[in-house]
Amino acid sequence: MSQRSAGSGARRSRPGRSQVILDDDEPDVSSQPSSSQVQRARCSFTPQQIEQKVAEVVQFILIKDQKKIPIRRADVVKHVVKEYKGQYPGIIRRAGQTFEQVFGLNLVEIDSKNHVYILVNKLHPLPGEPISMCPGSPKTGLLFVILSLIFMKGGTVKEILVWNTLKKLRVYEGVKHEEFGDVKKLVTDVFVRQKYLEYVRIPHTEPLEHEFRWGARAEQEVSKMKLLQFIGELHNEEPQTWTQQYREAASVESNPR
Template sequence: MSGVYRPKRQRYTLEQSPQDEVEEHVAAAPSSHENSAAVGLSAPGTPSESQNPEQTTTTSSVLITVDEESTQEEGNSSSGDEPNSESLFTPSIEGKVAEMMEFLLTKYQTKEPTVKIDMHRIVEGYEACFPIIFQRACECIELVFGLTVKEDDHLDNGYVFCSTLGLTCEGILKNDHGVPKGGLLMVVLSTIFREGNCATEERVWKVLSRIGVYPGIEHAIYGEPRKFLTQELVQAKYLEYRRVPNCHPALYEFLWGPRAHEETSKMKFIEFWAQVNDTIPSAFPDYYEEALKEERAKAMASSSASP
């Protein structure tokens, strides 16, 4: 919509990778579920003996990511052509983003048609901000739950949900309330890729601790994460979990499983990172080159297998 400012995403170097934004958004995941979608957005925090790990502070401020350099420039100037994105996202607008997320997740769970006219009822009084609210809600659902919201070719002004990275096993990638758990798998697969196609268990849990996910502690969305990672996702062949050879005491590591290689690819991750950072895949040259090699290898294998 013309005349509506679309806030800039935060840019990252290779040292501060796109996964940092994924982790930040996963930390903003709904903290509790009843029969449908979430009622709040939880901030991450390391549980202690005096704090119940399931009792979290409700906030939606983590949903908003801005270009830090751009924000500094705007802060040093009293005028500008575009409004400051931080000032644009008032608590009321942030609340509408959370409501939109809840609405979309409910539609996903109930498999009911998702149409724009219903979304406009949610943003009543903030119609001019609808594109921004809808965009942010879709970004968070993609990053937190591994779902992409896209236009429905068979329904005017309608939308459908699909897996962001092509992962298909819905049974294993949903919790008891039908809420998708694909976002956690995305973070783990991304970590493995970034760590050279093999990540130690210690490294994986260190990454997950940044989003409030700890081994042995029940998570509102992901359940007991150790079982989910080392058993359920291994049985579904999305992950491999093996002991590191010649290592005492015993250490374990994660790799992509055969189903992950079959259903998604490194190039899909690169394209996703590029989308998150409003850039192009080649902006991550080392990873991009590795992904290209994988694509070429798959093409050659497919060609040689053809009659």
């Protein structure tokens, strides 16, 4: 009797598979498909079905990118790929090729741990075309001013300096702007979520202070050399005037991402 009770207790203590909750970003090793399962998955979908799924992924990412919010692999799988999950590597690779060949965009993974992507415009000016960093919209212009300030100040700028600089452009932290709306939210929330800026708390400060840095999207999209050339045009100076910044910009140009 005691043996039977012990045995049943052992069975009860073993966790059932239904008790395990999985996250899309943290796949359970035991649930990973074997090579034979992958092969069967490949055989279960026609080339036309795969092409259709690639097109759906491209459309999904284009829609998400309109707000410049980074795209998570988990969301792509959940909302689009679904039962084609075993085909994900091939689908996302072909989607990347479509972005490059059709739209002139690069699908870049900016966070390999959490599998987060952004679309980057890698089209360059034609030979002989004048260098122009003039933004296409007021919000882009505001962002450009902040990125320029951060770059020229060595990569990190205290928040107070950003607001003091924007005051010269009649853009105030606590005043609703005709073009930008809530400027504080735009700069410290929207641009940060879009990965153009990093907004970092400075430790051991009282009252609490923050500083700005370039975000992952800015590092991918913005040419520091063209930015420096533009600043040189504004000040009627050669880019080499700013030795440290020119050295950094030249290093990035010679080692493209």
